[in-house]
Amino acid sequence: MSVNTLSILASRSEMSVARII
16 A cells, blocks of 8 residues: 555545544
């Protein structure tokens, strides 16, 4: 896996958590 993929997944999960909260 590339670092870009990991950063994209991390930012997506952060946005999802922010939406839930």
